[in-house]
Amino acid sequence: MTRKIIVGSRRSxxxxxxxxxxxxxLQEQFPEISFEIEEIVTKGDRILDVTLSKVGGKGLFVSEVEDALIEQRIDFAVHSMKDVPSELADGLMIGAMPKRENPLDCLIFKDVSHLEELAEGAVIGTSSLRRAAQLLHxxxxxxxxxxxxxxxxRLRKLQEEDFDAIxxxxxxxxxxxWLDKIEQKYVFLEETICLPAVGQGALAIECRTSDTFVQEMLVNxxxxxxxxxxxxxxxxxxxxxxxxxxxxxxxATVRNGQLELKGLVSSVDGKTFYQITEQGNDPKALGLSVAxxxxxxxxKEIIQGLRDNG
Known part of the structure; x- marks a missing residue:
């Protein structure tokens, strides 16, 4: 008998x-299972006229999907890991993280081809405070x-509006x-220029802690x-x-079984800028040490100051 699995996803x-x-x-490994996608619109998808930092709160792109999991309307969900809060909702877990894609950011230009070639005062399009702070630094x-x-x-806005790069x-x-379709010049921003967001490039497949069938499937x-x-x-x-x-x-990267983690906290204007790099073997101990x-x-003063002024 074919079993049907409902998979939750944002609509983008x-x-x-x-x-x-x-x-x-999964279908390659489990041909007997039928998969169906349940499209879910999240708060982050509905609010498009305000930057995410002003909307505030955690889980802007996952809360409604997690609700569907808890209510058993879906069996598992696929997220961009950078959208997933560090604290999951009760009863939920990350069932799998597939191999990560390139985690870097990409700067796409309207006219020039390098960051150094942008004119003084050039307009950069981004709603990410992390990207903005590092570029301003x-x-x-x-x-x-x-x-x-x-x-x-965003690519259309780059062409039609007053952006010099996005x-x-x-x-x-x-x-x-999209990389082969972009007509404009672009460069990948190395970590020395723009350190990626936590989890960027990785996928998080979230499921219920009580659903052993799905867990055993996702571990593959x-x-x-x-x-x-x-x-x-x-x-x-x-x-x-x-x-x-x-x-x-x-x-973080893994080389020869050794973890290296780079962490960064900055003021919004990029003037106050703290960065640490450390190696270790235990991922949680390493994360705590760098923090x-x-x-x-x-x-902590930067973080608290931004919260107080937010």
Whole structure:
């Protein structure tokens, strides 16, 4: 007898592409299972005229999906990991993290081809405080202007509005096969210029802790190195109690079984800037250590100050 599995996904083109990729991978291993997508509109999808940092709160793109999981309207959900709060709702767990896509950010230009070539005061489109703060740290003269919408919407705004460049995640561009379609010049921003968001480039497949059938199925998609790296990053984020309203970045890599975690906290204008790099073997211990070092440098004062003024 065929069993049907309902998969929750945001309605955006990227989210659906990611969800269909996960289903295709599972279908190869479990041909007897029937998969169906339940499209869910989240708060983050509904509010498009305000930057995410001003909307505030955690789980802007996952709360409604988690509700559907808890209410058993869906069996598992596919998220972009960077959208998933460091604290999951009760009764839920990350069932798998597939192999991570490129975690870097991409700067797409209207006319020039390098960050250094942008004129003084050039307008950069991004609604991410993390991206804005790091770009301002490198180029304090830049003007940051909020931009929201899907990939194609932002690329159209780059051409039609007063942007000199916009920032997008490489992972989304690659998953949507957009890199070959972009007519403008672009560069991948190395970590020395723009450290990625926690979990960027990774997918989170979330399920109920009580659903052992789904858990046993999802474990086939687990990538151990991605799990180790993202666990370190998310431990860092949780220890700093950070969200999209704070310029926090974190990226971990695994080399020869050794973890390296880079963590960053900045003021919105990029003038106060703390960064730590450390190696270790235990992802949670490493995340806590980097967070504590950032706190000792003054990260907590930045975070609290932004919350008080928010």
């Amino acid at each position: 083109q990227l989210a659906l592409t990611q969800t269909k990729w996960v289903i295709a991978k 490198k180029r304090p003269d830049l003007t940051i202007k909020p931009i929201r919408g899907n990939i194609d919407t 920032v997008l995640a490489v992972a989304g561009l690659k998953r949507m096969d 998609l687990q990538d151990p190195e991605t799990m180790l790296a993202v666990t370190a990053e998310r431990t860092l984020l949780k220890a700093l109690d950070g969200g999209c309203e704070i310029p926090i970045a974190g990226h 504590n070092q950032l706190i000792e440098l003054g990260a």
